[in-house]
Amino acid sequence: MSKPAYKRVLLKLSGEALMGDDPYGINRATIERMVADVAEVAKLGVELAIVIGGGNIFRGVAPGAQGMDRATADYMGMLATVMNALALADAMRHVGITARVMSAIGIEQVVEPYVRPKALQYLEEGKVVVFAAGTGNPFFTTDTAAALRGSEISAEIVLKATKVDGVYTADPKKDPHATRFETITFDEAIAKHLQVMDATAFALCRDQKLPIKVFSIVKPGALMRVVMGEDEGTLVHV
Numbered sequence: 001m002s003k004p005a006y007k008r009v010l011l012k013l014s015g016e017a018l019m020g021d022d023p024y025g026i027n028r029a030t031i032e033r034m035v036a037d038v039a040e041v042a043k044l045g046v047e048l049a050i051v052i053g054g055g056n057i058f059r060g061v062a063p064g065a066q067g068m069d070r071a072t073a074d075y076m077g078m079l080a081t082v083m084n085a086l087a088l089a090d091a092m093r094h095v096g097i098t099a100r101v102m103s104a105i106g107i108e109q110v111v112e113p114y115v116r117p118k119a120l121q122y123l124e125e126g127k128v129v130v131f132a133a134g135t136g137n138p139f140f141t142t143d144t145a146a147a148l149r150g151s152e153i154s155a156e157i158v159l160k161a162t163k164v165d166g167v168y169t170a171d172p173k174k175d176p177h178a179t180r181f182e183t184i185t186f187d188e189a190i191a192k193h194l195q196v197m198d199a200t201a202f203a204l205c206r207d208q209k210l211p212i213k214v215f216s217i218v219k220p221g222a223l224m225r226v227v228m229g230e231d232e233g234t235l236v237h238v
């Protein structure tokens with residue numbers, strides 16, 4: 001059997017994808033399917049760190065956040081990612097994967113704080129590390145957290161698992177004529193204002209020469225194909 005293309009990866013899992021077909025929250029069947037995909041890859045011996053988004057919970061409470069100051073709303077968003085991280089770690093435990101959740105904001109009674117050497121130790125021990133609470137700072141996103149943590153742990157690639165199967169000329173959910181790039185440079189993605197990831201995340205990965213693969217987490221087997229280095233999704237590169 002061929003070997004995985006990477007030894008250590010940072011997987012950014014879409015919070016919104018966790019909803020499945022529900023209007024918000026965590027869909028049980030969806031999280032179980034995602035975890036099954038993750039388990040397959042972990043069993044190959046690939047060191048896996050995960051950053052999880054919060055869109056499935058945060059967009060559900062967003063109407064109530066209207067009129068709030070931005071930083072407060074952003075802290076709510078970060079807490080939403082902690083809930084997703086706990087659910088993800090628990091679902092992994094059910095299939096025999098040891099996961100450790102580390103939070104960028106201090107909530108020690110719930111999860112341990114992010115400490116870089118400890119995260120590296122867990123990865124070397126074969127545990128899956130789930131980074132919760134994004135960067136710990138308002139005005140950022142979990143895509144930027146993926147770029148940041150991916151750089152910190154010397155991941156070989158950031159795998160952005162989302163609801164679309166790559167980077168398109170425009171949002172494919174809004175523009176039926178949008179076409180998919182097989183590869184695109186960071187500079188092009190930033191210059192074209194492609195909204196699939198925020199510019200801060202693109203710029204950090206570009207400066208750290210950390211490639212990004214954007215692919216669909218909804219498509220069966222796509223994560224495995226990406227990890228095996230097969231043709232899947234869009235590669236964003238320097």
Ligand SMILES: Nc1ncnc2c1ncn2[C@@H]1O[C@H](COP(=O)(O)OP(=O)(O)OP(=O)(O)O)[C@@H](O)[C@H]1O
Pocket residue numbers: 013014015016017052053054055056142143161162163164166167168169170171172173194195196197
């Ligand atoms: N040029 C583009 N190419 C591909 N997708 C795009 C583009 N522009 C906008 N999008 C949208 O970006 C979305 C992915 O980014 P977004 O940050 O919203 O979601 P996510 O990271 O998957 O979710 P969450 O924030 O919940 O973690 C896609 O679902 C797609 O609809």
Ligand SMILES: O=c1ccn([C@@H]2O[C@H](COP(=O)(O)O)[C@@H](O)[C@H]2O)c(=O)[nH]1
Pocket residue numbers: 015052053054055058073074075076077078080081133134135136137138139140141142143145
């Ligand atoms: O570093 C961060 C990460 C996230 N936030 C807030 O959380 C929500 C949810 O994250 P998504 O990346 O959209 O899934 C985000 O909208 C921010 O409000 C943050 O402030 N800082």
